[in-house]
Each structure stands twice: as structure tokens, then as C-alpha cells.
Amino acid sequence: MDEKDPKKAAAAKARARSLTSGRRKEIAQKAAEARWSKxxxxxxxxxxxxxxxxxxxxxxxxxxxxxxxxxxxxxxxxxxxxxxxxxxxxxxxxxxxxxxxxxxxxxxxxxxxxxxxxxxxxxxxxxxxxxxxxxxxxxxxxxxxxxxxxxxxxxxxxxxxxxxxxxxxxxxxxxxxxxxxxxxxxxxxxxxxxxVRHRHALQEILDAFLLKELAAWAKRFPDDFYKEIFRLRGWEWRGRKFNPPQAVAGYTLDFVWDRLAPGIREELEKRMPKTEAGRNKGKLHQLLTEDIGHPALAQHLHAVIALMRASKSWAQFKLMLDMALPKRGTTLQLPFVDEK
Known part of the structure; x- marks a missing residue:
């Protein structure tokens, strides 16, 4: 490397040492302002x-x-x-x-x-x-x-x-x-x-999450998930044996399957066996693997329920959900909700 003039370099170092810490900070701040203003x-x-x-x-x-x-x-x-x-x-x-x-x-x-x-x-x-x-x-x-x-x-x-x-x-x-x-x-x-390699990488993630066949049915969604939805929507909770409003099914897709992992909902719907009438033969969570899929679902549900419990209104919950667990490729809501 070509060397600079030793005398000039020594003089520059001497000037730097002579500056007070306050002066050095002031020079650095002015330099930063000039740098970002152009x-x-x-x-x-x-x-x-x-x-x-x-x-x-x-x-x-x-x-x-x-x-x-x-x-x-x-x-x-x-x-x-x-x-x-x-x-x-x-x-x-x-x-x-x-x-x-x-x-x-x-x-x-x-x-x-x-x-x-x-x-x-x-x-x-x-x-x-x-x-x-x-x-x-x-x-x-x-x-x-x-x-x-x-x-x-x-x-x-x-x-x-x-x-x-x-x-x-x-x-x-x-x-x-x-x-x-x-x-x-x-x-x-x-x-x-x-x-195509990114598609293969995504497929490996999905295969780790999902089973090839329907597993035995087991209760995976805690009651609190539905109770909190009813509370925030102002609906009367009478237990899971009563059919909830049809909107709850849409909320489950939105809050869980669209946010659990990239491509999971699409892959679940593709793998789910259908009846002759075109209905699903089982629950989506039955296709999740025990070692990766179900633990990931449980962790996600706990996070969603925690956000619900911390919310005073439906609008506040939706805002916090989009900030904490956003859907991939979506635009976040701006926090302009009046929660008085």
C-alpha cells in the first residue's frame, strides 16, 4: 500500500488528540447531519x-x-x-x-x-x-x-x-x-x-410440519381461543357444543392458518382428503406432525390468546395481531385506532 506523507499523518493525529471530547462529538454530529442530508x-x-x-x-x-x-x-x-x-x-x-x-x-x-x-x-x-x-x-x-x-x-x-x-x-x-x-x-x-430451489426449500418446511395422512382427532384449540373471540365480539359464550357464528371459522383461518408458517394453509387444503360432496374429511390440525407441527400450533395459539387477553376491543386486538404475527406479504395497519 502506498504510504501517505508521514509528517501530514502525524500532524493529523496530533490535531485529533488536541480536540476535547465535546469538540470531537460536535464535529462528528455535523458530519453525520451533512452525510444524511445529501x-x-x-x-x-x-x-x-x-x-x-x-x-x-x-x-x-x-x-x-x-x-x-x-x-x-x-x-x-x-x-x-x-x-x-x-x-x-x-x-x-x-x-x-x-x-x-x-x-x-x-x-x-x-x-x-x-x-x-x-x-x-x-x-x-x-x-x-x-x-x-x-x-x-x-x-x-x-x-x-x-x-x-x-x-x-x-x-x-x-x-x-x-x-x-x-x-x-x-x-x-x-x-x-x-x-x-x-x-x-x-x-x-x-x-x-x-x-426452483426456493420452492424445494419451502416444501421441506411444509413436509416437516405436515403428515401425509390424517392423524387421529384430538382437541388442539383450547376453549380460551373461542371464549376470547366471543368476548371481543360482544357475543354470548354458551360453550363449544353450540354452533358458533360462521364468522369464527373465517377468524380461525385468518388468525392461525394464514399466519402459522408460509404456505401452510394452502398445503393443508391441498392435502386434506375430500368427501364426494367436496367437504373436508377432517380437521386441518390433523395433518400436523407431532414433533414439529403441533408444538408450533400450540405456541402460535398461546401467542394469539395472549394478544386477545391484552386487548380491550376487537380493533385493538386486530391491530396488535397484525403487528406481532403479520401475514406474509401483507401491509401492516397503522396504529391510528382510538381506544378511549
């Missing part, structure tokens, strides 16, 4: 994926730049979610992010890496503030740590300093994980399998 790119696509045990949050900007969010970028490198107090996530020395500032890493850093690890500020899909790094730099930063490791092992000491052990282990796992993901992605793209 036009910044917008993310049109957002999502996440896993590398080993680490969940990586990503975005694609309108200029097709791939972003890995700042927090998950750091976690993937074995760093804490935030830097140590006083350093600041975005603080740099000689244009380097803090995770590359160690002097021992300098021999392995080139100008291309410096350019690719500058923080990128963008607007998220919902209009929030996002900060991240170019996705390609994650692999390159990990390689710097591994080059440092190799140099340490080949040195007279023959070992890696303990303070870098966690980061080097994370970098090694990261490179291995990226290699595995990369070869799978190449095969999927070359064969066209990428167009």
Missing part, C-alpha cells in the same frame, strides 16, 4: 443468508452495488457488533476502517481493499438509515487476516498473537463457508436450478 442511494432489495452460524443481512442498491450491513459484517469477522467505546464504528485512520487499523495488518492491505472498505450510506426499503460495506470486501478482509496468520506461523515465534485468535478463526470459517456457498450457487445457476 442524496444517498436507495436499497431496492433486502434479505439475509447464513454463513456457518452467522446471519448476514444484505441489500442491493439501485446501482446494483451489493451491500452487507455494518453490524453483520463485523459479526462475520468475529468482532463485536460495535467497536470499543470511543473508537466509533465509522472512525478511520489513513482511510482504513477500524477492523483494519492494526499495524500488523498493514503489509497485507492494498489500495483496492482501502477503496472497497469505505462505509456506504444508503436508505433502506422502508426509508430508514443504513450503513454497510461493499459485499466483495468481506472476503478480501478475511483474506487479510489469514495472510497475517500465515506470516505469524512462518515467523520465528511460530504462533498467532492471542488477541487475534478469534478474528482469525472467524475469517477461516468465513472463507470456507463462502467457498461452499459459491460452488453451490455456480452449479444452481449453470443448471437453472436456482429458479
Amino acid at each position: 442524496d444517498i442511494p436507495i436499497a431496492d432489495f433486502e434479505g439475509s443468508f447464513r454463513i456457518g452460524r452467522t446471519e448476514i443481512s444484505a441489500a442491493v442498491l439501485r446501482d446494483e452495488t451489493r451491500i452487507i450491513t455494518q453490524a453483520t459484517f463485523l459479526r462475520a469477522l468475529g468482532r463485536s457488533r460495535s467497536p470499543k467505546a470511543g473508537t466509533g464504528v465509522l472512525s478511520t485512520v489513513d482511510e482504513l476502517p477500524f477492523f483494519l487499523q492494526a499495524e500488523v495488518l498493514r503489509p497485507f492491505i492494498d489500495n483496492e481493499l482501502v477503496a472497497s472498505t469505505r462505509p456506504i450510506f444508503y436508505r433502506t426499503k422502508n426509508g430508514g438509515k443504513g450503513v454497510g460495506y461493499n459485499a466483495i470486501s468481506l472476503k478480501r478482509v478475511a483474506e487479510v487476516y489469514l495472510q497475517f496468520r500465515d506470516a505469524c506461523l512462518n515467523s520465528e515465534a511460530g504462533r498467532v498473537p492471542a488477541r487475534y485468535a478469534t478474528m482469525i478463526k472467524a475469517a477461516d470459517l468465513l472463507i470456507r463457508g463462502l467457498a461452499e456457498i459459491g460452488i453451490v450457487a455456480l452449479v444452481d445457476e449453470a443448471t437453472g436450478y436456482q429458479e
Whole structure:
């Protein structure tokens, strides 16, 4: 890496040390305000994926730049979610992010890496503030740590300093994980399998939830589920042996089967055997597996009942339900309900 003028660098550091903490905070605040007041790119696509045990949050900007969010970028490198107090996530020395500032890493850093690890500020899909790094730099930063490791092992000491052990282990796992993901992605793209793999993944989830045949009937919906519906609707509860209003069947589909897991209701209705008249031969919950399906249903029902009990009105319950257990692909209600 080309070195800057040592005198200028030393002078810059001296000026930084001479500033009071209040002045540094004021400068940082003004810089932040200026940064977010100008036009910044917008993310049109957002999502996440896993590398080993680490969940990586990503975005694609309108200029097709791939972003890995700042927090998950750091976690993937074995760093804490935030830097140590006083350093600041975005603080740099000689244009380097803090995770590359160690002097021992300098021999392995080139100008291309410096350019690719500058923080990128963008607007998220919902209009929030996002900060991240170019996705390609994650692999390159990990390689710097591994080059440092190799140099340490080949040195007279023959070992890696303990303070870098966690980061080097994370970098090694990261490179291995990226290699595995990369070869799978190449095969999927070359064969066209990428167009159907998400459907296969969804099918695996559904198969884990659902049985092939109808299981023996057992009571799975507690009375409290129906009692709370009747209370919030202002209806008289006379027990389950009396036929409830037809609307309750629709509420069950809405509150439970449309929200339990993606695609569950559609798959249940597809697998449910029919009579000659076209009616279901059993209850939808009879198709759930004992090890995954029924525990998931029970947990979901407890959550719904808890929201009902916490609600004073039907409108309040529906609002909280949509916020806590939204249907996939639906727009959340805005909390403008007057509950006086």
C-alpha cells in the first residue's frame, strides 16, 4: 500500500488528540447531519443468508452495488457488533476502517481493499438509515487476516498473537463457508436450478410440519381461543357444543392458518382428503406432525390468546395481531385506532 506523507499523518493525529471530547462529538454530529442530508442511494432489495452460524443481512442498491450491513459484517469477522467505546464504528485512520487499523495488518492491505472498505450510506426499503460495506470486501478482509496468520506461523515465534485468535478463526470459517456457498450457487445457476430451489426449500418446511395422512382427532384449540373471540365480539359464550357464528371459522383461518408458517394453509387444503360432496374429511390440525407441527400450533395459539387477553376491543386486538404475527406479504395497519 502506498504510504501517505508521514509528517501530514502525524500532524493529523496530533490535531485529533488536541480536540476535547465535546469538540470531537460536535464535529462528528455535523458530519453525520451533512452525510444524511445529501442524496444517498436507495436499497431496492433486502434479505439475509447464513454463513456457518452467522446471519448476514444484505441489500442491493439501485446501482446494483451489493451491500452487507455494518453490524453483520463485523459479526462475520468475529468482532463485536460495535467497536470499543470511543473508537466509533465509522472512525478511520489513513482511510482504513477500524477492523483494519492494526499495524500488523498493514503489509497485507492494498489500495483496492482501502477503496472497497469505505462505509456506504444508503436508505433502506422502508426509508430508514443504513450503513454497510461493499459485499466483495468481506472476503478480501478475511483474506487479510489469514495472510497475517500465515506470516505469524512462518515467523520465528511460530504462533498467532492471542488477541487475534478469534478474528482469525472467524475469517477461516468465513472463507470456507463462502467457498461452499459459491460452488453451490455456480452449479444452481449453470443448471437453472436456482429458479426452483426456493420452492424445494419451502416444501421441506411444509413436509416437516405436515403428515401425509390424517392423524387421529384430538382437541388442539383450547376453549380460551373461542371464549376470547366471543368476548371481543360482544357475543354470548354458551360453550363449544353450540354452533358458533360462521364468522369464527373465517377468524380461525385468518388468525392461525394464514399466519402459522408460509404456505401452510394452502398445503393443508391441498392435502386434506375430500368427501364426494367436496367437504373436508377432517380437521386441518390433523395433518400436523407431532414433533414439529403441533408444538408450533400450540405456541402460535398461546401467542394469539395472549394478544386477545391484552386487548380491550376487537380493533385493538386486530391491530396488535397484525403487528406481532403479520401475514406474509401483507401491509401492516397503522396504529391510528382510538381506544378511549
